[in-house]
Amino acid sequence: MESVFYLFPGFRWQDALDILLNTYILFRMYVLFRGTNVFRGLVAITVLWGGGQAAHSLGLIVTNWAMQGVIAVAALIVIIVFRNEIAGVLQTKNLKSFLWGIPQYQFHTPLDIISQSVRELARKKIGALIVLPLKQGMDSVVQGGTPLEGKLSQQLLKNVFWPGSPMHDGAAIIQGDQIICAGAILPLSKNDDLPSFFGTRHRAAAGLTQSTDALVIVVSEERGEITVFKESSYHRVPDASALKKLLAAHAGDDSSPRRVMKQTVELALVALICLAGVTGLWASFSKGMETLAEHEVPIEFINPDQKMEIVSSSASSIKLLISGARPLIKSTNPEQIEVKLDLSGARVGDNTLDIAAKNILLPPGIRLKKITPPKLSVTLDALVEKELFVQPHWVGSLPDNLVMKQAQPLPEKIWVTGGGLALKGITTVFTEAIPLDQLIASGALSAKLVPDPPSLKFNNHSRVRIQYSIQEKKAAGQAP
């Protein structure tokens, strides 16, 4: 179990969603395209891609380049050549069956009705052309026709091909248990190898089966023969039971428990293969695209003693070397990383704090490689109250003949609150600069106190009154 975590450290729920989503897409592609030429084309492209990756890992530059070109061309060919199959899958009218259902194609087609009807038509030498599509769409090859969407029955089918019917010359298309269209015009085959006694109906049947996976039943009007066309080949059918066997083989009409079980096992196996494939792909991306990045992240101090303040810190931010998948690293910014240092055990004075992985909160999927610096010096100070003397800060100059004999602040002392260490060598708080230039006689003025250090708080007074005494200066040599 530990090895799994070692292989996928920082596995996120987003990664699980990523794998499951793509597994389902892959699985649905298999379900929708299985048995088609498109699927075979996709398998071939996947094999080419695997070959290209192998060539890339072996350093075969030209081979890898050629593989990429072949893959691009193959993808184009698959889209162009098998466009009908793709269209048949994508042009579904039922979104639920597209996203969830297992296509049953002709599973629910009443084969007995078809075989009996065809037998009756052949017996009466009534010409008929019946199309049973499988997976590929036929919109691009079939033209015209009258939509019927009528429930399949012997009467309806015989009526469609009754010589007096306006739709008897075209083809009837049967989907499931419905005749969806009648009187449709099929493309004629240009194959010269067809028997000479084949008429237009036979050529139309051959033309359709050359370009689609449909099965076409032709009843000859002249000979009363039944011919089944599928995948560019044709079979003469002697009786109704033989026809029914062919139809069952075409429609996959086997709803026995054994077949259902076989299909369930097949789909479960495919689902597992898809899951393993996508997981492997994810692992190769996440491990193969791993990269490093360095971020400078500010430090957040937590749980400080409310009676203490941080006087200084050897650093306000630290550098973190992180690693992870390239897309994750690219999308990570310093705001997503938190560095929290616990001050609950810190004391007044200098403290050395170790910065470890437990102090750092990284986004999922990102791993920590290095912390710079690994230690931090933090100086804490306890808040204390202290009584300080007040001293005016005079600037400028008095007239030359005057001298300030005395300056008395009121109050003389004030109480301040600040860090004990910061206040240790401080006995005096000073006023703002008071200009002397306008002072020519004794008097009083008000001055604001300046907190130094700035963290200092004045408990009661932020201003003081200064009473000053100015006198004439005695000349040198004059008695005091």
Next chain:
Amino acid sequence: MLCFTPSDNIFKKSVLLAGILLLFCSIPAGSEPAKATLIQAVMCESIESYQPVNPSVVFPISQGEVFCFSNFDPVLEKTIIFHKWYKKNKLIFTMRLTLVPPKWSSFSRIQLRNEDKGPWRVEIRSDTDRLLQTLRFSMAD
């Protein structure tokens, strides 16, 4: 630094001795007895005839120097005092001065430079670092 001794007087000496004895008896048990009594301390522009000239609390830089004058009377025994000069709350320098009985005046001084502008103070302390007096002043333009 400049030190000087005024002339002695037998009568004054007797009175001074009595005063010192009285002072000594008044000191509570456990406190150290004062070896000298500070009777005057001022910041001044200069000193002439052992007296401070133009005591002030603001001195222009152009004046060139500032004096801290302290006068002790009596001085019971030879001792030392300190003049500690602070700019704002930072100790700039300390001057060690010797006091000699029976009384003594002493001073320290500082040469003024443009960088010295700002609030200053001088703490006069005994040999046991007891604060005797603080003189506060500013150096201005």
